[in-house]
Amino acid sequence: MKRHFFLVLTILLIFPVFILSAVGEKEEVSGGVVKYYSDNDESELDPLANNIIKGTGLKLEPLRLSSGEAWARVAAEAPNIGADMHFGWPLSFALMAKEKGLLMQYKSPAWKNIPAEYKDPEGYWYGWSYWFACIAVNTKLLNEKGYEMPKSWQDLLDPKWKGEIVMPNPGTSGTAFLTVSTIMQLYGEEAGWDYLVKLDANVAQYTKSGSAPAQLVGQGEYIIGITWDQAVQKRKDEGYPLELVIPEEGTGYVLDVAIIYKNAENPGGAKKFIDYIGSKEFHEEVAKYRSKVTYPGVEALVTFDPKLIDYDAQWAAANRERIMSNWKAKFAK
Structure with a gap:
């Protein structure tokens, strides 16, 4: 009887450690609610969000901010940014955030078909349109x-x-x-x-x-x-x-990118988000609203190739x- 008692007590003592470990790593789910900042135009914000919801099953909470407003907010909130990620931000701002150590590294396997110049080799940012x-x-x-x-x-x-x-x-x-x-x-x-x-x-x-x-x-x-x-x-x-x-x-x-913040509350969901926006299906939706997308072979609103x-x-x-x-x-x- 005593052995059973100590066994149960040991399990009860150890189990919270596993919970705390899971919470500490914030990797316990790949769904749930993903909060993100975005400078996407109002006309495209909801259609793109709805496409991502349909493709991932995630719940999304976007907050639209201009690029400059977003940078001021992120700088003020750092290091605990009030969003899991940023979707729709000029690369230059993402690079400033990376320089300050605010970004999470994630090498998404779903982006294998997108050319190297549109994604960070270290996995800190992913460019989806320009x-x-x-x-x-x-x-x-x-x-x-x-x-x-x-x-x-x-x-x-x-x-x-x-x-x-x-x-x-x-x-x-x-x-x-x-x-x-x-x-x-x-x-x-x-x-x-x-x-x-x-x-x-x-x-x-x-x-x-x-x-x-x-x-x-x-x-x-x-x-x-x-x-x-x-x-x-x-x-x-x-x-x-x-x-x-x-x-x-x-x-x-200007390359518009998506990034995950280092202290994201839902990194699993954010990674699922990043994976999906590397798909051809998503880029075909973006092509209805954007000049150029980065997925090869998907034609967007501008049909010629500019000299960049x-x-x-x-x-x-x-x-x-x-x-x-x-x-x-x-x-x-």
Whole structure:
């Protein structure tokens, strides 16, 4: 009888240790609720979430934040981030989070078909779609002026474009910062700032949003706008007299990524989430809303392959505040 008593007592003493161990590792489930931050547009947030729910059986609690807002929140919450993961965030921000030691390493076997350049070799981030900077041109106004179509970044410095160019403000627009960073990476900082000074002489207006230049050019208020691909393509499909130009030198792009936070409450669920978004099925859904997806053979809204530079997102992340501060001092109007 005593032996049975001590056996039961031993089990009762050991069992909580196993529970605490499981809780401590936070690997006890691969389902449940997954909380995530996202900068996905409102029009795509719910459709993509519903697709993931259907494909995984997870319950999702997304919180939509702009990229900058999300970074401020993550920095304030660190190291105990209030979400399990981030789904829909420019790579440069994910790299800053990685640098601060906030990310969990997970090498997903489900991403084997996606090219290496779109995922971290160490398993800290996974890129599922991307978009790029471009030039919008009002073809009706261009023809009325008798001008040739601009083909390069350098073409925009021609004095004939004075007062005919609109571009976003990098202090408020990710598209604008992408453009400024692209110029810096193409020409180097010294020549890059010289280029931006000359470009400023032709710019009539700096807008708050990255999409606004496409709208203003489409409406005929300016001939040229510096913007991003879907802002142009969407309005072109609506009947605006617009042409999308990829500069001959190439253009920079933003890779949207997914990451898991190191102190995630539900890492098992977050890993299941990461696995699913590496599937062809998911990318076919994303392709309904995004310019480009990273799964080979899945065609998204932009059907051509733009000439992209070897854009250094790490450099962009490390120098963002300094570049933005300098730009504001030089060009804020």
